[in-house]
Amino acid sequence: MSDACGCDAEESADATGEPAPARLWEVREIRFAGVAAALLGAGYGAGWAGAPDALGLVLTTAALAVAGWTFVPGTLRRLARGRIGVGTLMTVAAVGAVALGEVGEAAMLAVLYTIAEGLEEYSVARARRGLRALLDLVPAKATVLRAGVQRDVDPAAIVVGDTLVVRPGERLATDGTVTSGRSALDTSAITGESVPVAVGPDDEALAGSINGAGALEVAVTATAADNSLARIVSIVEAEQSRRGTGQRLADRVARPLVPGVMIAAALIAAVGSFLGDPVTWIERALVVLVAASPCALAISVPVTVVAAIGAATKHGTLVKGGAALEAMGRVRTVALDKTGTLTRNRPTVIETVAAPGHTREEVLVVASALEARSEHPLASAIVAAAANSADSPPHGPERATDVESVVGSGLTGSLRGRAVRLGRPGWLDPGTLAAEVARMQRSGATVVLVERDTTLLGAIAVRDELRPEAPDVVASLRGSGYRVVMLTGDNAATAAALATRAGIDADAVHAALRPEDKARAVEDLRRGGPVAMVGDGVNDAPALATADLGVAMGAAGTDVAIETADVALMGEDLRHLPRVLAHARRSRSIMWQSVGLSLAIIVGLMPLALLGVLGLAAVVLVHEVAEVLVIGNGIRAGRNPRLGLETGPQATPVPASAGR
DSSP states (O other): OOGGGTOOGGGSHHHHTOOOOSSGGGSHHHHHHHHHHHHHHHHHHHHHTTOOHHHHHHHHHHHHHHHHTTTHHHHHHHHHTTOOOHHHHHHHHHHHHHHTTOHHHHHHHHHHHHHHHHHHHHHHHHHHHHHHGGGGGSOSOEEEEETTEEEEEOGGGOOTTOEEEEOTTOBOSSOEEEEEOOEEEEOHHHHOOSSOEEEOTTOEEOTTOEEOSSOEEEEEOSOGGGSHHHHHHHHHHHHTTSOOHHHHHHHHHHHHHHHHHHHHHHHHHHHHHHHSOHHHHHHHHHHHHHHTOOHHHHHHHHHHHHHHHHHHHHTTEEEOSHHHHHHHHHOOEEEEEIIIIIBOSOOEEEEEEEOTTOOHHHHHHHHHHHHTTOOSHHHHHHHHHHHTSTTOOTTOOOOOEEEEEETTTEEEEEETTEEEEEEOBTTBOOGGGHHHHHHHHHTTOEEEEEEETTEEEEEEEEEOOBOTTHHHHHHHHHHTTOEEEEEOSSOHHHHHHHHHHHTOOGGGEEOSOOHHHHHHHHHHHGGGSOEEEEEOSSTTHHHHHHSSEEEEESOTTOHHHHHHOSEEEOSSOTTHHHHHHHHHHHHHHHHHHHHHHHHHHHHHHHHHHHTTSSOHHHHHHHHHHHHHHHHHHHHGGGSOOOOSSOOOOOSSOOOTTTTO
């Protein structure tokens, strides 16, 4: 909670190690306020019943003592360290009211202030519980295979290198890589994606995922204390200490306001006493102290930020603090990386054209023989296409010998004693396929030609396909008033073709960019307003850092992505992006509604208190009701309605290793 509200982080439930309250009546302040309210009510009841005044005084004094115990000791400790906050104003006002004989009004002030503090504590704890609930996704027991024997162990006892045995329907206890078996993992609790993710050998499996119908063996890559769920919680909790501009605004207003109001109240009491009745003006000065309390202002932003971040986390989006949330709410331009963001970063062969006298299968067999040992991103696509062809050998792809790479051009080698080559048009002559090659290039594909003994066998078109949801996402962003641009290191022809299919204007496409070029492009875009850069969090690090808001796509289990970006979309579904942007806009609107209400209360109450229109009890009631309204308004940011596009079925489930 905010220091301006009289609460130190060191005194919070988290800091003391006490469990966060799960229900409203478990909050310490609420329990104390309940007892104090009962005592205060009994005191007033005794007076109405004609009981001795002493009984009523004892009961109201007890109410004041019980409610004051929640904030007065802490206020005095902070005051001894030279820290003045709203609790100081409340304590001074309560003491002054007692000095004037208004013990009942002092008790009411203390009770209402304690209720407001308790509601704030509950709202913060509620949001934190949503984040830490991720850790509850780890099962109580896990099955590991050690020395050929299956054993049930506590997840905390799992070490890197263990083999997890995950049966159908079980949750994964920690992160790992599938070594045996095929299944589908339900990652919705982690990534927010509704479609199960198909996994097989060498695919990544995240802690907390629910296994589908197939049994899996998973090689452990992280301990329970350092898996993806634990990292998410620790990183976000650390980043939640970063305050947004609204929070800093609240602090900037509250800190000088407190001593300023105390000086003003002292002047009112001194000047008023000199010119009129001292009792009247001292009382009015005390009422002004209470009327100017900025507690509602100070708590308005933190409550909203914590509630909004907690809601986003439940839907697979990590927002790293109030600064990131507010920056997201101000964004006007969304810059999208191509590879891994608009596309899945999984190149596939979309077309194979054979030259006259040759077959498609013949082209793929020769190409895969050359690419079998290559690390080039297109190689795996060609090898996979050849494996699915009719002439694919049962023992795997045939491999060429004497393979050499010609930098920037292609590969040469020998297959069955005959010279073979594969490479780009221009290095190899497309000959009779020139028109076909040009057509495939216009479609945004990368084309390679295949030769044997200097004779053209055919052409292969490989393309990193657009995510099926990308056109709808771009349309949704543009419909919400965002300018959408694409930044890519790919060539202009490929970028233009993909942008057209995604619905991005031609003049909003920036192609052939190196990482430093992307950063400069983002800097230029910022001249037109705040910019969000959406990328993979690794290759796009300079652009993510330059943008007002860096968004990492598909960041689950990736340390660098989570730590680089301000916001991390844990899943692979791009439809999370317009939803979280809409959520941030709504949260920012709620935030400023609360700030406006808080300032209006201060501005409205101070002159009324100075002129004696409102007494202490009325001011206390209005001001503390305003605090309750501000807290209630802030909690609305945690209700996260389904804004933007709804998540629907994807055309093809995304493997867990995709995009990494």
